[in-house]
Amino acid sequence: MENLWNENDANRYAAEAKAAGQPEALGLRVYTSRIIGQVADLVLHGGGNTSVKVTDANGDAIMHVKGSGWDLETIEAPGLPAVKLAPLHAARKEKKLSDPEMVALLRTNLLDPSAPNPSVEALLHAYLPFNFVDHTHSTAVLALANQDHSEDIMREIYGDRLAFLPYVMPGYDLSIAGADLYDQFPDCEGLWLKNHGLFTFGDTATQSYDRMIDFVTDAENYLAAKGIALPGPESSDQEIDPALLEKIEAGLRTGNSPFAESLATDFRSTPSIRKYLSNGNLETIAVRGTATPDHVIRIKPFPLIVSANATADDITAAIDDYKARYRAYFERNAPNASEKKVMLDPWPRMVLVKETGLIGLGANDKAARIAGDLGEQTARIINAAEQVGTFQPINEADLFDMEYWSLEQAKLQKK
Numbered sequence: 376m377e378n379l380w381n382e383n384d385a386n387r388y389a390a391e392a393k394a395a396g397q398p399e400a401l402g403l404r405v406y407t408s409r410i411i412g413q414v415a416d417l418v419l420h421g422g423g424n425t426s427v428k429v430t431d432a433n434g435d436a437i438m439h440v441k442g443s444g445w446d447l448e449t450i451e452a453p454g455l456p457a458v459k460l461a462p463l464h465a466a467r468k469e470k471k472l473s474d475p476e477m478v479a480l481l482r483t484n485l486l487d488p489s490a491p492n493p494s495v496e497a498l499l500h501a502y503l504p505f506n507f508v509d510h511t512h513s514t515a516v517l518a519l520a521n522q523d524h525s526e527d528i529m530r531e532i533y534g535d536r537l538a539f540l541p542y543v544m545p546g547y548d549l550s551i552a553g554a555d556l557y558d559q560f561p562d563c564e565g566l567w568l569k570n571h572g573l574f575t576f577g578d579t580a581t582q583s584y585d586r587m588i589d590f591v592t593d594a595e596n597y598l599a600a601k602g603i604a605l606p607g608p609e610s611s612d613q614e615i616d617p618a619l620l621e622k623i624e625a626g627l628r629t630g631n632s633p634f635a636e637s638l639a640t641d642f643r644s645t646p647s648i649r650k651y652l653s654n655g656n657l658e659t660i661a662v663r664g665t666a667t668p669d670h671v672i673r674i675k676p677f678p679l680i681v682s683a684n685a686t687a688d689d690i691t692a693a694i695d696d697y698k699a700r701y702r703a704y705f706e707r708n709a710p711n712a713s714e715k716k717v718m719l720d721p722w723p724r725m726v727l728v729k730e731t732g733l734i735g736l737g738a739n740d741k742a743a744r745i746a747g748d749l750g751e752q753t754a755r756i757i758n759a760a761e762q763v764g765t766f767q768p769i770n771e772a773d774l775f776d777m778e779y780w781s782l783e784q785a786k787l788q789k790k
């Protein structure tokens with residue numbers, strides 16, 4: 376993983392922040408967030424988050440943390456809303472919060488009430504006692520973090536430099552568990568989140584960023600030393616048979632499909648994708664779950680799988696089967712939720728055409744491209760993970776909790 380830090384660029388971001396009346400540290404935070412965000416093998420589309428702690432003009436400690444709706448790649452200072460730190464620390468000593476209560480706490484303590492919601496991982500950023508905190512969902516890390524023996528692998532690579540966190544649902548629970556873990560191992564330089572990703576931190580922008588790049592590089596080197604190839608993102612080099620695409624699109628536009636009015640597709644076929652789609656166990660591997668929890672919100676817990684020579688009837692049957700499977704997943708898991716859940720539409724967001732290529736689905740080109748990007752990263756992660764051992768992401772109950780998160784449901788019920 377190439378370290379993209381450039382001293383001239385960093386100085387320019389710091390100087391521009393200063394000229395705009397902002398802390399130089401915020402300028403550096405924007406800069407390293409962007410050089411993280413522009414690398415698909417660190418974060419994709421709104422994934423990951425970053426923060427910086429500064430002192431405001433009144434001498435109060437505040438934190439700028441990534442706001443929802445912003446991508447690290449293109450982030451600007453308004454995308455890192457400022458939150459007062461003291462009330463967040465006070466809340467840690469009080470009762471457990473629900474995720475909506477946590478969001479309310481963060482919103483109440485925004486310096487600008489019109490700013491976007493701080494990241495759902497903001498409390499963890501707040502509780503880590505470092506000026507800079509960086510969080511990514513790196514491809515190489517996810518190939519190793521989605522293994523049952525992920526902790527042993529982490530120890531082998533990093534020794535005590537990282538602390539290991541078993542899977543915890545993002546939001547309030549993850550924030551507290553991560554902060555407690557850090558307190559237990561205050562000499563660590565980062566947190567390894569099983570089935571999720573990596574946190575690093577440091578006193579300076581470079582220290583936290585360098586640690587992220589170094590740790591990801593260590594994960595890549597571990598794979599390489601085992602002879603496991605993890606080629607970078609590749610260009611799509613094959614077209615889909617137009618007749619097949621037409622049949623798939625027709626199947627997806629029928630009935631009460633969310634795509635009845637508008638369907639965009641993003642087909643891609645690369646050597647890595649074809650390798651994944653040629654795996655003899657594709658039908659079992661592909662439905663185990665997503666490579667990092669928040670992907671489930673974009674691509675659902677499992678894809679639709681069809682053959683390259685499928686007829687229109689085959690495709691209709693596969694879609695019917697998908698919907699039945701999705702309803703069964705909802706009905707198995709909804710009764711365990713603490714509040715009543717409303718079922719999302721049971722239609723796929725990802726199609727895998729065996730041995731051929733994958734199709735990201737969306738109501739518009741951007742949504743389809745995002746689904747395609749996540750599908751492609753998943754293929755690359757699973758190729759490597761299955762050579763390390765067995766790709767073992769979070770279980771179905773945890774996937775459900777994430778897909779039907781109260782914060783996501785709240786948005787849905789408002790509509």
Ligand SMILES: [Zn+2]
Nearest residue numbers: 423510571572
């Ligand atoms: Zn995350």
